[in-house]
Amino acid sequence: MSNKLHTEDLIRKRLEGAELSPSPESWSAIQRKLRWPQFLRFYPGRFNIYYLGVLLIAATTLVLLVAVNRDRGELPVQEKETTAISPIEASREEALKASEKKTSGENNTKENSPDASHSPLTKKAAPGQETISRSTETGKEEESSREPQENMNMPVVIFPNTTAEQEQAAPPVTYFTSSVQSGCAPLRVQFTDQSVNASSHHWDFGTGEESSEPNPEYVFKEPGRYMVSLSTTNHSSLETISRLLIEVADRPVADFQIEEGLKGIDNHVVLNLVNYSSDASLFEWCLVDESAANCSAWSSGEQQPNLELKAITPDSRSVRLKVISEYGCIDTTTMPLPLVVQSSDTRIKFANAFSPNPSGPGDGSFVPGSKRLDLFYPIYIEVPVEFHMRVFTRRGEQIFETREIYQGWDGYIFQEPAPGDVYVWMAEGKWTDGLSFSLRGDVTLVWNKNW
Amino acid sequence: MNGEKDILAGCIKGKQSAQWELYTRYSRLLLAICNRYARNMDEAEDILQEGFVKIFLNIKEFKGDGPLLAWMRRIMINTAITHYHKMLKHRYHDDLAEVAESKFEDKGWGETDFTEDELFRVIQQMPDGYRQVFMLYAMEGYKHREIAGIMKIDENTSKSQYSRGRRWLQERLIKLKVERKHKDE
Known part of the structure; x- marks a missing residue:
C-alpha cells in the first residue's frame, strides 16, 4: 500500500459518514418518551396542556355564565x-x-x-x-x-x-x-x-x-x-x-397520531393509530387515496385500531378519522401516512451484492429480522404466503433454489465456493392479500479477503 | 413534505409526520456517530433515542446559523457524554494505568485494512475514558481544553488519555491484523 494512514486518519476516513440502521423499536421509543414533554409544552399543531387549560377555563366560564343567566332569568x-x-x-x-x-x-x-x-x-x-x-x-x-x-x-x-x-x-x-x-x-x-x-x-x-x-x-x-x-x-x-x-x-375534537409498531409472530410492521380525540363516542377510521375523495380499502370503527401494511394500497396517502359525539356532532381530521406502498413489489427488496463467508458453506438459513451480509436473500415488510427463489449463473445453469423465505444463498455451489461473478436471480410469490409478484435481477458475488 | 425547511417548520409545530421525516433522514448517520461513544449497539440506540427526544423538544432553538446536521450531531455527542457520566456510577471503572505502553511504532495503515464493522467493534471495546477523549479529539476536532471542560477532567489528563487511547487502538489493530494472518495460513 502506497498511502499509509495514521491511526486517527484511518478511523476518521472509515467512520466519518458511516451509517447504521437503528432498530424499528427506536422510533416508537422516542415517541413514547416525547409524549409527556410534548403534552406539557405549547405546540400549535398538537393537543397539549395549554389547549387543555383553555378548554377548562372556557368550560368553567360557560358554566358560570349559564348559572348567572339562570339566576337572572325570572323563569x-x-x-x-x-x-x-x-x-x-x-x-x-x-x-x-x-x-x-x-x-x-x-x-x-x-x-x-x-x-x-x-x-x-x-x-x-x-x-x-x-x-x-x-x-x-x-x-x-x-x-x-x-x-x-x-x-x-x-x-x-x-x-x-x-x-x-x-x-x-x-x-x-x-x-x-x-x-x-x-x-x-x-x-x-x-x-x-x-x-x-x-x-x-x-x-x-x-x-x-x-x-x-x-x-x-x-x-x-x-x-x-x-x-x-x-x-x-x-x-x-x-x-x-x-x-x-x-x-x-359541544363539537367533538378528532385527533390522533400514527405510531409504528411490531406485531405477530414474525414481528411484521404495523401502524398503531393512537387516538387523542375528545368528547367523541363513535369513531370511523379509513384510508384516504391521493384525491382525498374516497375512503378506500380499509376502514374500522375501533377506538384505537392497528393498521396492517398489507391493507395499504399504492393509492393510499393518509388516514382519516371521523368522530361523532353523543349529540351527533361531527369532527374529522387527517394524518399523512408515514410511508407509501408503491406496488406489491416494493414490499420485497433484493440486495445487489453480497460477500459469502470464506470459512465454508452453511445451510443458508438465518434468524428472521437479522442482518446478514454473507447470504443472498430478500428483505420484506410483510411475510409472503408463497415464495420461490432461484439463482442462475450467467450461462443459465440453476445453482440455487428455495421456497423458504428464511433461507438465502450462501455463495457456494455443491459445497464449493462459487466464483466471484454476476448471478441472475428470479423470485416469485404471493402476498396475503392475493396479489402476486414475479421479479428478476442480478447480484454480484464478491469474495472479501478481509472477512 | 420534502424540503428541510418544511420538515423543520413541521417539527417546530410538533407534527409527528415531520419528526418521522427528520428521523428517517438522519437516524442512520447519527446512530453511527452515537456508536463511536458507546460500548455496544444497545447503548448507542439509547443515546440516539435520548438525543432525538432532545432534538424534537429543542428544535425551536436551532437558529439556522449552520447546517441542521451539525446541530443535531452536537446534541448527540453531548448526550453521549452525559450518558457516559451517568453510567460511570454503574460501571466497573477500568484501571487505565494497567494498559501497557506499546513498543509498536505507528507504521501506518492501508485505508481498506479493516472493515467498518471491525473498526466499530474495536472502538466499542476501548476503555471508556480513552474512547470519549479520542473520539472528541480525532473525530469532532475538539481542543484538549474543550474536552477537559466537557468531560470534567484536567486538561493534562485529556492529553495523556488521548495518547494512551491512541496507543491502545494501534495495539488492537495490529493484533487484529496478526490474528487474521494466522487464520489465513
Whole structure:
C-alpha cells in the first residue's frame, strides 16, 4: 500500500459518514418518551396542556355564565324545549281580553297576566318562550307568570297611569321563531320576527351580543344554553319582551397520531393509530387515496385500531378519522401516512451484492429480522404466503433454489465456493392479500479477503 | 413534505409526520456517530433515542446559523457524554494505568485494512475514558481544553488519555491484523 494512514486518519476516513440502521423499536421509543414533554409544552399543531387549560377555563366560564343567566332569568329554565307555536290570532285575542279588563275599570293595573283559568290549554305544554311586558315609563318590570304557558307568545301589557292617547294605542305583541332550537357548535340560527305592532326591535342573544335588525341571523360559536330575547316597542313606547332558549352542543375534537409498531409472530410492521380525540363516542377510521375523495380499502370503527401494511394500497396517502359525539356532532381530521406502498413489489427488496463467508458453506438459513451480509436473500415488510427463489449463473445453469423465505444463498455451489461473478436471480410469490409478484435481477458475488 | 425547511417548520409545530421525516433522514448517520461513544449497539440506540427526544423538544432553538446536521450531531455527542457520566456510577471503572505502553511504532495503515464493522467493534471495546477523549479529539476536532471542560477532567489528563487511547487502538489493530494472518495460513 502506497498511502499509509495514521491511526486517527484511518478511523476518521472509515467512520466519518458511516451509517447504521437503528432498530424499528427506536422510533416508537422516542415517541413514547416525547409524549409527556410534548403534552406539557405549547405546540400549535398538537393537543397539549395549554389547549387543555383553555378548554377548562372556557368550560368553567360557560358554566358560570349559564348559572348567572339562570339566576337572572325570572323563569326556571325548562329542560326540554317544545316548539309549540301559538297562532298570532290567539295572542291578539288575549291582548284584547287584557285591554277589556283594563277598560272595565282597573285603572292602575300592575299585574295583568292572563290567568290560568282563562286559558284552557295551559297544562298541555311547557314551552320555553315566555313573554312579559313592562312599562317603559315606570321602568317597573313585571312578570307575566311563573308558570310556563302554552301561549308563550302572549304579551302582557301593563298600562301605567293611563292617559287618553295611551289607552287608544294598540299594544305591541312580541313573538318570534327560530330556524332551529338546538344543534352543534358553531350553530347558525335565523330568527324571524312575528310581532304585531312593533316599531323597533331589540334582540339579546344571551351571549352579550345584541342586534336591532328585525330578522337577524346569528351564529352561536360556543356550546351552551342561551336565552334569546326580543323586545319590541310600539309608537307609544310600550315595550313587550319574548324569550326563547337555544341549546348549542359541544363539537367533538378528532385527533390522533400514527405510531409504528411490531406485531405477530414474525414481528411484521404495523401502524398503531393512537387516538387523542375528545368528547367523541363513535369513531370511523379509513384510508384516504391521493384525491382525498374516497375512503378506500380499509376502514374500522375501533377506538384505537392497528393498521396492517398489507391493507395499504399504492393509492393510499393518509388516514382519516371521523368522530361523532353523543349529540351527533361531527369532527374529522387527517394524518399523512408515514410511508407509501408503491406496488406489491416494493414490499420485497433484493440486495445487489453480497460477500459469502470464506470459512465454508452453511445451510443458508438465518434468524428472521437479522442482518446478514454473507447470504443472498430478500428483505420484506410483510411475510409472503408463497415464495420461490432461484439463482442462475450467467450461462443459465440453476445453482440455487428455495421456497423458504428464511433461507438465502450462501455463495457456494455443491459445497464449493462459487466464483466471484454476476448471478441472475428470479423470485416469485404471493402476498396475503392475493396479489402476486414475479421479479428478476442480478447480484454480484464478491469474495472479501478481509472477512 | 420534502424540503428541510418544511420538515423543520413541521417539527417546530410538533407534527409527528415531520419528526418521522427528520428521523428517517438522519437516524442512520447519527446512530453511527452515537456508536463511536458507546460500548455496544444497545447503548448507542439509547443515546440516539435520548438525543432525538432532545432534538424534537429543542428544535425551536436551532437558529439556522449552520447546517441542521451539525446541530443535531452536537446534541448527540453531548448526550453521549452525559450518558457516559451517568453510567460511570454503574460501571466497573477500568484501571487505565494497567494498559501497557506499546513498543509498536505507528507504521501506518492501508485505508481498506479493516472493515467498518471491525473498526466499530474495536472502538466499542476501548476503555471508556480513552474512547470519549479520542473520539472528541480525532473525530469532532475538539481542543484538549474543550474536552477537559466537557468531560470534567484536567486538561493534562485529556492529553495523556488521548495518547494512551491512541496507543491502545494501534495495539488492537495490529493484533487484529496478526490474528487474521494466522487464520489465513
